[in-house]
Amino acid sequence: VSNTNAQKNEAILQFHQNEDAAVSLMEIRFHVPSSGPDQDTDPAQEFVQRVLNKADVISASEADAICTLTELNCVTPRGRYDVKFFTDFIDLHGKTFDYKISYDHILRLFLLPHKDGRQMYFVMAIDPPMKQGNTRYPFLIVLFNIEEIISVDLTISDKTREKFGERIEKLDESISGPYHEVVSRICRTVLDKKITVPGNFTTSGGAKCLPCSYKASSGFLYPLERGFLFVHKPPIHVLFSDIGHVKFDRSSQGTKSFDFEIDHKNGTKYVFSGIEKVEQERLAEFVKTKGISITKSDKAFAKLDMDNEVDHDPYAERMKQEGREKDEIDSDDDEEDEDFQGGSESEEDIDFDSDASIDSSESGSESDRVKKTKGSDDENKKKKKKESSSKDKSRDESSKKSSKRSSGKESSKDSA
Missing domain, CATH: 2.30.29.30 (Pleckstrin-homology domain (PH domain)/Phosphotyrosine-binding domain (PTB))
Known part of the structure; x- marks a missing residue:
């Protein structure tokens, strides 16, 4: 058992990950019902305490803590936690959940300035990640205010000196300064890991992100x-x-x-x-x-x-094809008009006036059109007159013939 937690009527036991096994049991939860409203103790907490008495759980007393940081503003996992540094692990105690992080599971440390220049992110990369139910937290992110000043007292015991050796001597018994700098110094010394900060990259506004x-x-x-x-x-x-x-x-x-x-x-x-x-x-x-x-x-x-796709649009291709076909039909009509020869006059027989102006040519053409229209009207009238006269003659002839026939019949009757 690596960690335990109790809340309401539920007891949670977390187990160490088996690196050699493909599948391993990481967490189990027990529902512990209460015996009645008059019960003074929490049954889930009693169950967890029995497990702690029997199991080999990483635990330490308050006296073994190197230092304690209160009310850290964590953005992942979200909440405020009291953080205690022990010789082998970090303990996070929140209002709802508790976490224990072994020093061997912490891979990298980052200290990153916020864009506004007034806050700092302190990031821990953890593998295997922290777990809460089905949620995994591979990173622990704490947000600090640069202007916040803190003073921390360290308790360095013989066991701590034996564990960390000479590097623990770099820390004073009392450290004061900006909150993010104090935490960075403690983590760098206890974990013996370098802290990564932004490099030479800067934005147009001078920020690092x-x-x-x-x-x-x-x-x-x-x-x-x-x-x-x-x-x-x-x-x-x-x-x-x-x-x-x-x-x-x-x-x-x-x-x-x-x-x-x-x-x-x-x-x-x-x-x-x-x-x-x-x-x-x-x-x-x-x-x-x-x-x-x-x-x-x-x-x-x-x-x-x-x-x-636009170039090979079938609708556009069909419209283009119809346009080409229409152009071909128009060109065929033009060719038929060119084959027709209306007169025997050649271009050599036509006199051109090079000194003529555009207005005179236009007026001449208009007068020609007027004359042509008048001549055609006169011809139509003449044709109509000829047709009417021919009809009148045919009527006269038919009437004469009918009168001769009637007179012949009358004479035949008289003779009879």
Whole structure:
């Protein structure tokens, strides 16, 4: 058993991870019902105490604590915790949950300045991560106010000197100063690990981080000397050696920002969106100095694919084909008109007036058109007159013939 916890009617037991086993039991919970309202003690707490008496649980008394830090503002996991440093582990005691972190599980330490310049992030990378139910916390992130001053008294026993050796002598029995500096000194000495701080990268505004968003959460991306670190929700740490390539994409949020995509060698993609456009050149130069390859954006290829689809649009092709067919029909009509020869006159027989003005030619053409229209009207009238006269003659002839027939019949009757 590595840790125990009791809350209401529930007792929680956590176990050490078996590195050799593919599957191992990490946590088990017991529901401990209360016997009645008159019960003075918590049954879940009694059950946990019985387990602690029998199991080999990492525990220590208050006297063995090297130092105690009260009311630390943790953003991951969220809440305020009292932190105690012991010879083998760190104990976090909160209002709802308690955590124990072994020194062997702490991999890296980071001290990162906030963009506003008034706060500091202190980050611990933990493996295996802290667990609370199904939630894992691979990072412990504490937010400090730079102006907050604290004084901490250290208790260094013979057991502590034997454990840490000469490096514990670097700490004074009483340390005072800004809260983040005091915690950094204690962790660096007790854990014997270096603290990573931002390198030479700076933004156009002089900050060490890039405000951006990962999925729906906003945070800060820190370009460090050996990797990128995003805080704080969710914390993401990617080493340069694990990066396959990066991309710079146009942001969907507007033209004044861009997206920065990191493709991990294991296939995972991290897209940090909403970075200001003015920082793109600085970030690209930083990436080049670290020897990371930059590939073209997928959005550019998508745009090319869309252009190709437009060029091969079937509807547009059909409309173009109909237009070509219509042009061919019009050209055929023009060719038929050219084959027709209306007269025997050649261009040599036609006299051109080089001194004629545009107005005179237009007026002449208008007068010609008027004359032609008048002549055609006169011809139509003449034709109508001829047709009417011919009809009148035919009527007269038919009437004469009918009169002769009637007179012949009458004469035949008289003779009879």
